[in-house]
Amino acid sequence: xxxxxxxxxxxxxxxxxxxxxxxxxxxxxxxxxxxxxxxxxxxxxxxxxxxxxxxxxxxxxxxxxxxxxxxxxxxxxxxxxxxxxxxxxxxxxxxxxxxxxxxxxxxxxxxxxxxxxxxxxxxxxxxxxxxxxxxxxxxxxxxxxxxxxxxxxxxxxxxxxxxxxxxxxxxxxxxxxxxxxxxxxxxxxxxxxxxxxxxxxxxxxxxxxxxxxxxxxxxxxxxxxxxxxxxxxxxxxxxxxxxxxxxxxxxxxxxxxxxxxxxxxxxxxxxxxxxxxxxxxxxxxxxx
Amino acid sequence: xxxxxxxxxxxxxxxxxxxxxxxxxxxxxxxxxxxxxxxxxxxxxxxxxxxxxxxxxxxxxxxxxxxxxxxxxxxxxxxxxxxxxxxxxxxxxxxxxxxxxxxxxxxxxxxxxxxxxxxxxxxxxxxxxxxxxxxxxxxxxxxxxxxxxxxxxxxxxxxxxxxxxxxxxxxxxxxxxxxxxxxxxxxxxxxxxxxxxxxxxxxxxxxxxxxxxxxxxxxxxxxxxxxxxxxxxxxxxxxxxxxxxxxxxxxxxxxxxxxxxxxxxxxxxxxxxxxxxxxxxxxxxxxxxxxxxxxxxxxxxxxxxxxxxxxxxxxxxxxxxxxxxxxxxxxxxxxxxxxxxxxxxxxxxxxxxxxxxxxxxxxxxxxxxxxxxxxxxxxxxxxxxxxxxxxxxxxxxxxxxxxxxxxxxxxxx
Numbered sequence: 033x034x035x036x037x038x039x040x041x042x043x044x045x046x047x048x049x050x051x052x053x054x055x056x057x058x059x060x061x062x063x064x065x066x067x068x069x070x071x072x073x074x075x076x077x078x079x080x081x082x083x084x085x086x087x088x089x090x091x092x093x094x095x096x097x098x099x100x101x102x103x104x105x106x107x108x109x110x111x112x113x114x115x116x117x118x119x120x121x122x123x124x125x126x127x128x129x130x131x132x133x134x135x136x137x138x139x140x141x142x143x144x145x146x147x148x149x150x151x152x153x154x155x156x157x158x159x160x161x162x163x164x165x166x167x168x169x170x171x172x173x174x175x176x177x178x179x180x181x182x183x184x185x186x187x188x189x190x191x192x193x194x195x196x197x198x199x200x201x202x203x204x205x206x207x208x209x210x211x212x213x214x215x216x217x218x219x220x221x222x223x224x225x226x227x228x229x230x231x232x233x234x235x236x237x238x239x240x241x242x243x244x245x246x247x248x249x250x251x252x253x254x255x256x257x258x259x260x261x262x263x264x265x266x267x268x269x270x271x272x273x274x275x276x277x278x279x280x281x282x283x284x285x286x287x288x289x290x291x292x293x294x295x296x297x298x299x300x301x302x303x304x305x306x307x308x309x310x311x312x313x314x315x316x317x318x319x320x
Numbered sequence: 321x322x323x324x325x326x327x328x329x330x331x332x333x334x335x336x337x338x339x340x341x342x343x344x345x346x347x348x349x350x351x352x353x354x355x356x357x358x359x360x361x362x363x364x365x366x367x368x369x370x371x372x373x374x375x376x377x378x379x380x381x382x383x384x385x386x387x388x389x390x391x392x393x394x395x396x397x398x399x400x401x402x403x404x405x406x407x408x409x410x411x412x413x414x415x416x417x418x419x420x421x422x423x424x425x426x427x428x429x430x431x432x433x434x435x436x437x438x439x440x441x442x443x444x445x446x447x448x449x450x451x452x453x454x455x456x457x458x459x460x461x462x463x464x465x466x467x468x469x470x471x472x473x474x475x476x477x478x479x480x481x482x483x484x485x486x487x488x489x490x491x492x493x494x495x496x497x498x499x500x501x502x503x504x505x506x507x508x509x510x511x512x513x514x515x516x517x518x519x520x521x522x523x524x525x526x527x528x529x530x531x532x533x534x535x536x537x538x539x540x541x542x543x544x545x546x547x548x549x550x551x552x553x554x555x556x557x558x559x560x561x562x563x564x565x566x567x568x569x570x571x572x573x574x575x576x577x578x579x580x581x582x583x584x585x586x587x588x589x590x591x592x593x594x595x596x597x598x599x600x601x602x603x604x605x606x607x608x609x610x611x612x613x614x615x616x617x618x619x620x621x622x623x624x625x626x627x628x629x630x631x632x633x634x635x636x637x638x639x640x641x642x643x644x645x646x647x648x649x650x651x652x653x654x655x656x657x658x659x660x661x662x663x664x665x666x667x668x669x670x671x672x673x674x675x676x677x678x679x680x681x682x683x684x685x686x687x688x689x690x691x692x693x694x695x696x697x698x699x700x701x702x703x704x705x706x707x708x709x710x711x712x713x714x715x716x717x718x719x720x721x722x723x724x725x726x727x728x729x730x731x732x733x
Contacts (some may be wrong), residue, residue: 241569
């Protein structure tokens with residue numbers, strides 16, 4: 033039963049991580065920017081939902097309101113900072129987004145205070161197997177919403193004009209430009225969509241976990257890892273690797289103990305990087 | 321020419337040195353003011369508790385000054401505090417302590433917020449032999465280093481939840497209990513853990529789960545699933561406000577039934593407000609509660625302190641504010657007994673402190689910790705949707721009976 037509980041907890045959490053990671057993969061792929069502020073955008077989205085909760089609106093509405101606000105924040109951020117680093121060295125974009133992360137943390141601290149806060153969804157709990165496995169409905173809700181948005185986004189990317197423009201830009205920005213795609217607009221929209229995805233994830237985190245101005249970084253690190261494992265622009269792989277990471281974390285927690293949870297995740301990252309290198313070096317040998 | 325230049329440099333350095341020593345020997349007391357210094361977290365992750373601390377200091381300064389100030393050698397002095405924002409950063413705190421001492425010439429310090437920052441500042445104050453009365457660093461390791469100028473008005477961290485284990489054993493008819501515990505991996509929480517280990521040994525209790533929570537803690541489902549499977553008598557959780565909020569959220573969601581749940585940081589986390597009925601029956605360690613019957617002539621009772629504080633700052637004082645106010649009372653008492661501004665005389669007077677404040681009795685042990693004040697435990701109790709913290713232990717101050725065991729989730733509405 034413990035294993036069933038761990039697996040379900042892990043998968044539900046993993047789906048949420050995958051949503052954040054997908055946003056990161058998208059803008060990494062299109063703009064070649066590693067966004068260190070990803071986690072802080074998530075937390076900001078969470079605070080939007082929390083503010084609604086304080087105003088007496090059910091925080092679940094945050095999954096609609098928060099992405100809309102966050103989209104515009106994302107576009108604004110692009111116009112102010114990101115457009116100046118898009119074509120530059122990867123290192124510069126890391127520095128710039130690191131700066132944004134610090135500014136966002138301090139702003140959130142200033143506006144919302146340094147207290148840890150939670151929003152209550154009052155969704156109750158689903159009990160399975162005679163109460164030995166429990167699933168918080170808020171987590172099921174958050175996984176469901178994540179999947180819903182992810183599917184919607186995939187369809188949008190395939191069918192819509194902007195979606196196609198984004199994919200074209202990701203493949204070859206210069207060629208896309210020559211063929212009449214306004215890449216500036218595409219970049220702004222991509223960054224906006226990424227921020228919106230963070231907004232959704234944040235709203236979900238406000239009802240499933242806790243919010244604090246300085247807890248963004250772990251989300252950045254996790255999504256970074258998921259993207260490294262899954263590769264860019266491959267949604268099914270991102271979803272799988274997200275769930276895999278969630279599962280791995282829960283099992284590491286059970287088997288090795290809670291103190292090794294994060295450590296195990298980093299060990300996994302090292303292992304994957306080494307393994308990839310190993311495989312690549314094999315390939316090179318073959319080419320000789 | 322070279323010689324003249326050398327002379328000139330010497331002359332300038334001599335003047336600078338003279339100025340520095342002049343300013344520092346007099347800046348401790350300027351006119352009718354005794355100047356205290358404090359690096360405090362006004363921004364960064366500790367900023368809310370930093371502000372509570374600052375409010376506590378300010379409230380006491382104002383009150384003491386209004387009621388006649390500090391009398392030394394027949395002359396009345398007032399308190400004044402120089403604050404710097406340490407940005408919740410230990411390195412910055414240590415730098416600011418140096419600055420307060422060397423540039424501003426402060427000779428008496430008040431502590432920052434949190435054990436971590438106090439640990440960063442203590443070596444500096446020790447080096448310059450500056451007496452520091454601190455109110456927000458409870459980590460046991462602060463009191464085992466042999467610091468001679470550090471005084472803490474609060475009980476050390478290892479005492480936080482020992483009482484809870486005693487209570488559980490008492491409810492179990494004096495027999496040992498099964499304990500499940502989860503502690504964050506930081507100095508404070510690990511000290512709380514050591515206290516539990518001691519209590520377990522003393523009472524013959526068994527620790528069946530001993531999890532260490534990561535700093536980035538936001539999910540303790542795995543620990544709770546283990547708790548569910550092993551059915552301990554007591555679950556102890558300590559991981560600052562995040563730990564308290566996460567624990568209650570997930571215990572209620574996962575319907576974890578334990579007869580007793582003991583935690584720290586419930587009031588800082590505003591547990592009863594944020595989680596309402598879900599937090600009912602949680603047992604929390606606290607340094608102070610307004611209903612305690614201690615008294616002093618400056619603030620009257622705890623209740624009166626709470627009322628005045630509420631009037632001044634618009635919120636109910638958390639214990640962080642109360643203990644910070646108490647630190648000023650300790651300084652005043654020490655200055656008057658020393659009847660001098662000599663640092664070592666003041667330090668010696670601090671060592672001999674034995675007094676009652678609205679916050680509790682204060683007497684310093686050999687390590688500088690307060691040994692005269694027990695920790696208290698309160699339990700979250702609700703009437704309808706209205707939840708508040710009621711003192712349940714020690715029995716002398718208990719306003720309510722300790723509710724045990726916690727009813728099962730299936731029986732709770």
